[in-house]
Amino acid sequence: MKTGIFPYVIVLFLAINSSLGLSGQTDTFEMERKHMVNTQIRARGITYQPTLDAMLKVPRHLFIPDYLINQAYRDGPLPIGYGQTISQPYIVAYMTSVLKPEKSDKVLEIGTGSGYQAAVLAEIVDSVFTVEIVPELAVRAEKILKQLGYENVWVKSGDGYFGWEEHAPYDKIIVTAAPEEIPQPLIDQLKEGGKMIIPVGGEYSYQYLILVEKKKGKAFKKTMLPVRFVPFTRQKGE
Numbered sequence: 392m393k394t395g396i397f398p399y400v401i402v403l404f405l406a407i408n409s410s411l412g413l414s415g416q417t418d419t420f421e422m423e424r425k426h427m428v429n430t431q432i433r434a435r436g437i438t439y440q441p442t443l444d445a446m447l448k449v450p451r452h453l454f455i456p457d458y459l460i461n462q463a464y465r466d467g468p469l470p471i472g473y474g475q476t477i478s479q480p481y482i483v484a485y486m487t488s489v490l491k492p493e494k495s496d497k498v499l500e501i502g503t504g505s506g507y508q509a510a511v512l513a514e515i516v517d518s519v520f521t522v523e524i525v526p527e528l529a530v531r532a533e534k535i536l537k538q539l540g541y542e543n544v545w546v547k548s549g550d551g552y553f554g555w556e557e558h559a560p561y562d563k564i565i566v567t568a569a570p571e572e573i574p575q576p577l578i579d580q581l582k583e584g585g586k587m588i589i590p591v592g593g594e595y596s597y598q599y600l601i602l603v604e605k606k607k608g609k610a611f612k613k614t615m616l617p618v619r620f621v622p623f624t625r626q627k628g629e
């Protein structure tokens with residue numbers, strides 16, 4: 392029987408076309424994201440599936456300045472303006488996983504920055520409240536989160552030292568700037584049984600990620616990784 396190769400050519404063409412999606416560029420970033428998750432995150436022992444799924448999904452390249460877009464998925468932090476940085480993907484994954492976020496959780500983030508960490512959490516939990524002290528960053532993060540369709544993230548510009556009282560208590564709290572001591576209002580706003588991850592230490596001294604668990608009203612602290620975060624700044628009094 393004679394069939395010829397023509398039908399196969401068409402099938403091959405359709406297959407290639409659909410795997411590229413709407414644009415070759417989108418596909419490149421998707422491949423970079425997979426590579427990032429496999430080589431930087433899974434390979435370093437992070438196995439919490441909701442975190443891996445969220446980081447495979449969130450387009451990190453849309454949270455950084457255009458001129459750095461080709462470095463979006465590299466293994467390090469990147470500047471986002473105003474002297475601030477978006478954390479290294481591994482650190483985002485580590486902090487997210489340590490909290491073991493669940494579907495029904497209400498999470499408070501201090502230090503919105505680019506909004507990337509908030510988006511990763513928003514993929515997993517019910518609601519994310521995030522506070523940023525640099526108003527321009529808060530506005531920019533809110534815009535991109537809205538454009539990407541995240542309807543469960545609320546951004547506020549202000550001093551995160553005081554948390555976000557109105558929506559407290561929180562199941563989980565994540566702080567992405569380093570204070571010298573854990574702000575008491577954040578411990579107060581943590582739910583009984585809740586968890587907080589926070590880098591603690593001076594700008595020029597050692598900093599460690601501390602995991603805080605609240606049991607019977609008391610904060611139990613566990614020292615995790617040595618890290619390097621931008622300082623937790625305070626708003627000057629009026």
Ligand code: SAH
Nearest residue numbers: 477502504505507508524551567568623624
């Ligand atoms: N989570 C961010 C990383 C931000 S870097 C991201 O995914 O991109 C830390 C951020 O904390 C900076 O934007 C900085 O302006 C902010 N910050 C520092 N001190 C703060 C404070 N007291 N309250 C709220 N945000 C603060």
